[in-house]
Amino acid sequence: MARGLAHDLVAGVLLDRRPLDQVLAEAGARPEAAALEPRDRAFARLLAATVLRRQGELEHVLRAFLDKPLPRSAQRAWVVLLAGAAQLLCLKTSPHAAVDLSVESVRRQPGGARFAGLANAVLRRVVREGEGLLSGQDAVRLNIPAWLWQRWEAAYGADAARRIAEASLKEPPLDLSLKPGEDAAAWARRLDGTLLSTGSVRLGAHGRIEELPGYAEGAWWVQGAAAALVARAAGDVAGRTVADLCAAPGGKTAGLAAAGARVTAVDDSAERLERLRQNLARLRLTAEVVAADAAGWAPGRTFDAVVLDAPCSGTGTIGRHPDILRLKRPADIRRMAEVQARLLRNAAALLRPGGTLVYSTCSLEAEEGRAQIDALLQGEPALQRLPIAADEIGADPAWIVDGDVRTLPCHLGTGELGGLDGFYIARVRRSA
Numbered sequence: 530m531a532r533g534l535a536h537d538l539v540a541g542v543l544l545d546r547r548p549l550d551q552v553l554a555e556a557g558a559r560p561e562a563a564a565l566e567p568r569d570r571a572f573a574r575l576l577a578a579t580v581l582r583r584q585g586e587l588e589h590v591l592r593a594f595l596d597k598p599l600p601r602s603a604q605r606a607w608v609v610l611l612a613g614a615a616q617l618l619c620l621k622t623s624p625h626a627a628v629d630l631s632v633e634s635v636r637r638q639p640g641g642a643r644f645a646g647l648a649n650a651v652l653r654r655v656v657r658e659g660e661g662l663l664s665g666q667d668a669v670r671l672n673i674p675a676w677l678w679q680r681w682e683a684a685y686g687a688d689a690a691r692r693i694a695e696a697s698l699k700e701p702p703l704d705l706s707l708k709p710g711e712d713a714a715a716w717a718r719r720l721d722g723t724l725l726s727t728g729s730v731r732l733g734a735h736g737r738i739e740e741l742p743g744y745a746e747g748a749w750w751v752q753g754a755a756a757a758l759v760a761r762a763a764g765d766v767a768g769r770t771v772a773d774l775c776a777a778p779g780g781k782t783a784g785l786a787a788a789g790a791r792v793t794a795v796d797d798s799a800e801r802l803e804r805l806r807q808n809l810a811r812l813r814l815t816a817e818v819v820a821a822d823a824a825g826w827a828p829g830r831t832f833d834a835v836v837l838d839a840p841c842s843g844t845g846t847i848g849r850h851p852d853i854l855r856l857k858r859p860a861d862i863r864r865m866a867e868v869q870a871r872l873l874r875n876a877a878a879l880l881r882p883g884g885t886l887v888y889s890t891c892s893l894e895a896e897e898g899r900a901q902i903d904a905l906l907q908g909e910p911a912l913q914r915l916p917i918a919a920d921e922i923g924a925d926p927a928w929i930v931d932g933d934v935r936t937l938p939c940h941l942g943t944g945e946l947g948g949l950d951g952f953y954i955a956r957v958r959r960s961a
């Protein structure tokens with residue numbers, strides 16, 4: 530049942546505090562979920578993502594209809610109520626189906642029978658009064674954790690913070706990077722997509738990715754339009770040696786290899802490296818693949834270029850990963866910034882004199898972006914910032930701030946097919 534899978538996904542994130550993609554991979558592999566039609570699996574993911582995005586609004590409504598919070602033993606029933614309210618208020622599912630199936634689901638939980646009547650009464654009130662309770666509320670403020678809002682306001686100003694928040698709460702489109710030599714405009718027409726100014730092709734509603742034209746023959750790979758800028762910032766890499774650190778599942782490796790680089794792709798996750806190998810094989814691209822901790826990797830040689838797409842809090846990709854809203858804390862940003870600093874130090878050590886280092890994260894937080902590069906440059910006089918020009922990488926000039934790329938989720942339009950992942954990209958050169 531699609532709703533049962535959605536409940537497992539939400540419970541995995543909110544109760545077990547695990548990333549949505551991880552829960553989806555595990556729960557989705559169970560026989561009952563694996564037997565679901567692709568359409569039903571997609572509905573389960575959409576429902577779970579909607580609960581995670583709009584948890585603040587949904588709780589505002591549900592709490593108004595409860596005299597007191599449900600006990601801890603009824604956490605799973607609370608998840609079902611959240612999903613029921615999301616169907617009624619956000620996905621506009623038929624009230625009959627949403628209420629009855631939710632109540633049935635609560636009844637089937639261990640110890641849930643005693644909450645079934647309450648669930649029925651609460652969800653019926655959501656049908657009648659829910660929308661009214663939400664009108665006049667600042668939905669975006671309800672859904673974005675206050676600590677994140679305050680950070681964005683301090684970094685980007687009040688107006689931009691609101692636009693970032695609004696864009697982060699939307700289901701993002703699917704972007705594709707075309708292999709060089711492919712006719713991007715022709716692929717955009719064939720896939721019923723739009724050719725973006727950056728060169729990526731953007732799709733709205735689409736079926737299974739594996740069944741889209743061009744997938745099997747390796748004409749394109751899935752990569753956000755902002756992420757696609759990273760490999761381009763390395764410049765002309767044809768025939769050059771490039772170490773791609775933190776490479777899996779290989780979006781940037783593919784961009785570098787397709788541009789003719791001799792790439793060594795390093796990642797510490799064997800599982801994710803397997804996906805990188807599969808992606809490269811489908812695209813008929815090659816790279817040397819190394820499983821290692823990139824903070825300590827010492828191959829005994831240097832590279833013409835190093836790309837470090839570092840692990841981060843991911844606050845620029847909340848649209849794709851709404852679990853970030855519910856799982857991350859300020860301490861995660863401090864922790865990831867320390868990891869990035871270690872990775873950057875080793876990345877710089879792998880660079881030959883005259884070589885180029887590209888550093889990127891999909892975070893909106895300065896600690897994971899510009900502050901990292903400022904600290905690196907301060908400690909290493911042989912390194913200098915090499916400003917990135919918009920036209921070099923197919924970016925909009927508004928996305929360049931003091932020579933670095935700073936994309937925001939509210940860039941590239943606000944309509945249904947607008948938006949961009951929030952990426953920070955900087956480039957540094959080693960003089961000696």
Ligand SMILES: C[S@@+](CC[C@H](N)C(=O)[O-])C[C@H]1O[C@@H](n2cnc3c(N)ncnc32)[C@H](O)[C@@H]1O
Nearest residue numbers: 775776777778779780781796797798822823838
């Ligand atoms: C932002 S993702 C990389 C996405 C990838 N560059 C792409 O374009 O497809 C970060 C990656 O860093 C890897 N990672 C995290 N810590 C690492 C470390 N210490 N050494 C190597 N890889 C690491 C993770 O396994 C993950 O694949």
